[in-house]
Amino acid sequence: MTRSAAMFKELDAVGARHREVLRPNLLKRALTLAAMALALVAFIGGFAWLEFSWTRIWNGLSQLGSIAKLMMPPSYASEDQLFNWIKALGETLAIAFLGTLLAAIIAFPLSFLAARNVMAQRVIHFMSRRSFDTIRAVDPLIWALVWTNVVGLGPFAGILAIMTSDIGSFGKLFSEAIEAADQKPVEGVVSTGGSHVEAVRFGLVPQVLPVILSQVLYYFESNTRSATIIGIVGAGGIGLHLSEQIRTLEWQHVSLIVLMILVTVAVIDFLSSRLRFAIIGRRG
């Protein structure tokens, strides 16, 4: 007891010696509290604006409980239907794969326009940046709606939708990778008499290619997820079947489709992350 008392006495002494360090920063604390209070007020105000009501939440939750019960066990109506779903999953993968590939092929040359160290012309650099931002701000699902108006319903519209929205993302990511590249190889090529194009081809491209490849693979993973829902607006893939089964309240079918999506996404994630590490590991 006496020992701990001595420790506490020591504590006071320590406190007295380092008052500067231990003094609470009142301004910082007040700012933090104010930010938290603001967030809380916005949170409550937001719910009030959206006409949130506890009875509705309560009823919804009990509904959700009975839906969850109805989902068990996952099942399908006929072999044909199951086969159709598997085919739709294949379609989903095709949409993600081709969409990502086409976007990468188109965005690669364009990204050089948006890279400050390649494109000295500031206006072009600025314009291409803003165009990428604009394309990116529109969700793939909206692009899918636009493309279904052009090429009709079906997976082709999905491919074009994923492609369009990813041109925006890739353009931004690739140009950032190019800007982050080491300038010395470029200067080296120029110093030995290489042209501007040769400097980019032999000084820049070998540096950015592995980075770009791993980003493309990463986006392929993420696009597999986007492609599962793109069918909701009629642009092919499993999403069409999923939304159909939800709208007709076939909950056992819904749970099976969700399960199939989860397994597919997990497999793709596994394969693609293996491949990604292989690429980075081999070159890095």
Place this chain on the structure above:
Amino acid sequence: MARSITIPTDDRLKPHLAAYASIERSRRLTTLIGVALLAGATVLAGWMGEVNLELFWSRIGEFGNYIGRLFFLSNGKAVITDVYGGEDSWFWGFFYWLKKIGETLVIAYLGTVLGFIGGFLLCFFAAANLTPAPWMLFVTRRYLEFCRTVPEIVFALIFVVAFGLGPIPGVLAIGIHTTGALGKLFSEVAENIDMKPVEGLASTGGSWAETMRFAAVPQVLSNFVSYTLLRFEINVRSAAIMGFVGAGGIGQDLIESIRKFYYSDVSAILLLLVITVIIIDMATERVRHSLISHEGRA
């Protein structure tokens, strides 16, 4: 200062050149196999995805036309000639759309806060170094995986059935998906913290909750806030399409005007949406940078 370089004789160079050639050959082979696989996958995917280049070339002009039509009013005048004013002007529904975009932002905000709360509470259980028990690690990780793999719009579709049409299912759907996404990122941050404060508190008899509060949270909080802001940007985009399935926000009006071919409405709503998204992106980026520089000073 003269320096001479001795050039190795041919027979001494030979093994090296052979080794170089064989490495080059195997690299070329790897590239070739990669390209072949890619080409095969492309053909297969093209077949599965019903790619129809003929259709594409015959209709590609239609895409340009479509984009072009977005900039003409229903009476045939260019949108720019009648931006705001009467019933037929480009931004005839400006204040209504603005309100709907406000609703979209509120959905994104509430979903983000719910996801932050969920992710914050769960991440300590899902971090290998902090979890109280291995089975909790397994359970929370699988739960978070489930939350982030199922797309939010699928949650929204199901919630619309359970909760009825309106923004509330949208909020909950985004909240659940964000819980999964942030929970994973948060737990990765928590796995990289300095364990000394945690051990120090545990050694002085602190409970698990106290240890987390005073040893882990101060180390991770600024990172958490930065990730949450990033997620908010993403959620604004998702909230904009929640209306496609009846879960509130501007998406409802957007899909209606696309389906009914109200071209100038589509361009007006998209323009407002793009501007909103860009403003949100810029604002959160500023806050994030100031957070990071704050971190650097401390």
